[in-house]
Amino acid sequence: MSTDVLEAPAPARATSLRAVWPAILGLSVVFLVEMLDNSVLNVALPTIARDLSASATDLQWITSGYSLLFGGLMIAFGAIADRYGTRRMMLIGLALFALANLAVLAVRTPGELVAVRAAVGITAAMTAPGTMALCFRLFDAENMLMRATSFIATVGLVGLAVGPTVGGLILQVLPWQALLVMNVPIAVLAWLCIRGGIPADDATNRNTSPLDLPGALLGTATIILTLWTATLAVEDGWGKAAPWLAGTGALVSAAAFVLRERRTAHPMFDFKLLKRPAVSASLAYEAAMGLGMAAIAFSVSLQLQLVWGWSAAEAALGNLPQVVVMLAIGPFVEKIVDRLGTHRAGAIGASSVVGGLLLYALLGRYDYVWIAIALALTAAGMRVVSTIAGVTVMRGLPEDQTSIGAALSDTSQEVASSIGTAVTGTVVAATLAGTLAGIGHSAAGAHSFENAITVSTLALTAVCAVLVVWAARRTKIAALSGQDSL
Template structure:
């Protein structure tokens, strides 16, 4: 039976409601939890390292499983995988009510990360496949992204109000109604999987293990560099292991009869270029956010509340900028919109690296430029990647896009943290800095900002070259 593609967003509202709820969960979950970490630490008598893993376990499992679960969804059914993940999400969230130790909470967060890996790539893949018109695909992806970014922006404030009147477990129990809304929208608005839309290649188990190990080690290494320092053996061991697994993964995928990730598809100009644009935006956003947060509170002595206000230009652009994405893409075209928005990201980093130490107005300008660029490229790059793949590989394509963002976000923080660790003497968390320490921090922030500019600029330049080639 042939299913007619919707001709407007309104015609697909049940499906878009469900898919937006999925993305809302991903964006809201960690942001709303972060504000509760001090309360969780006191309630569960958790150490600093344990608290870090309350959020870290989610990110590592989420990033590590996306590729293999995306590949499984393309084989066994995207809708089926999405619904199973949402059931797991609701169950894990309900389990929060019975948590009594920090170990149990970390386990729940890991299961929640697995549920996110089952659902998040599918939200973009199903939105892309819902329409056969690129303009509607951009609008749908933009709508879903906007809902998620509203959750990201509102999470800390909402969490603060909730904690004033309720226990911290309520913050995670909110995932239960979100999962129920998503299940209802997807069951109503998205047709069941059809056998002809899937493929039956066996899953490459060695490739899946090597790919997962590569991603997990890559996500863990930045945290080790920041926490243990560049002189410790742990971060370097994790980095070397990640590189070794990555090499073995590429060797395996080139030789496997049915690879988990067909590298010939990834090498297509639209796919590799889109991934590079997405990686540049994630690198810039994470690295800049890390540096600015430290600069406002530690170097300039702003209170957390004032620092939150200082980050508002970025939040406003990310949320309100959604109204301008579709008109801009329609006027510029997908490819031109991608490189223009990515160039804005690089320009924002350059402004911060060269002028950020001179005053807040330059920091705010950098935040606005990076946020504006990321807002567009986040939508356009994802659509371009999926356009460049066969229809029966769209979920692993979305998973690959999300994985690129996760990995390069960690790289951006690691690069910034490593530069700070190398140039700053003493404890960066000390309440009062000497004049020398303040100068060291500003020098480190400048060097880190310029290093991020060079890295993001190289990714954007390479992406521009790739997307100008014929597919």
């Protein structure tokens, strides 16, 4: 799948999704694979453990290796894409992604599977920043950008909802390797659609400053160590040295990164852009959404299964209100924004998330109906805010930094989600006298767990609210100055 072939002619900016359906299909498929990759494979972990004689540590690296490299490398690849071509990076990434997934057929040991998953994570990070950046090449009108973004997100959410079920059905008739091999034709489809449906990279719109390789390495190390610290804190607790060492490494890397970027003549990302109200507000909203998602997704699943005794299938059904509302509200995001304006719609959506979190923290322990309402409120708010924030952060950046802007948006939410999960896990671990598996065996254990969830959710809700209020003030400044639409 070489990119050194005849380039597609650059079409005029589209006025409907149908006019550029191959491109929208390709970008939707890319986002779908990103959403599915870990959740689908999780279904197969018991089978993988038996087939490869994998230990618990091996299984942890099979899942974490992908997540850490995917989350940690997005910003670096975004910076590279801005300099060498976003479409080119997407096509190369998809080709390598297909090869990386195909390599699973040669896997014979847990270590080999970890290496394959690492390669898949790296190649997925190559494609992630381009999804939003390339979408912005297709449209000028903001309502069309929101419509396209909402459609792409809907495809990903449908995949997220049905992915584990489909994965389980596939495992009934095919070996677990099929869950990775099926990504190959999907990647080929995306490659063909993007290759034929999106204009070639325009050299005049590229970032011409030299790539700050030391800064890219330090930034990547900071994010990976931050994500790894959160993972270790949840899995091992703070009583062991590993999370402390990883956290210290993250702080040292972050300090070195900031120092490097302030001193170099050509920083990887111009941090002065963060002073733009719309950009900083959008990233704050994304971080708030990440915290909110972590607070409710992690806690609800544990509560339903460990405290109330629901089966895994019943717990999955219990989380359906979130998925259903996200899907249902998608077609109406554009209308909501048109009626209220992006500034007001963003504030109301964010308030819905905070309200849902507060409702779950205070009443979620008493009856499932409160959990269902909380899931619906947070889902509706997240869907509106994420769409608005994603479009606005791109609008607030120069055209030669759109890929790294998209990467910053995704990374801020992913890092915040990891931190939120770590906070919840830490509070729960500090409160319980025994293990998680035993909390449902006694009323005291269940009560302690519910108290821990209340405390952690209230703490995350408070941080989320602070971010939302700060972001709302920044968006008001942006609206008054006419700088951006949010």
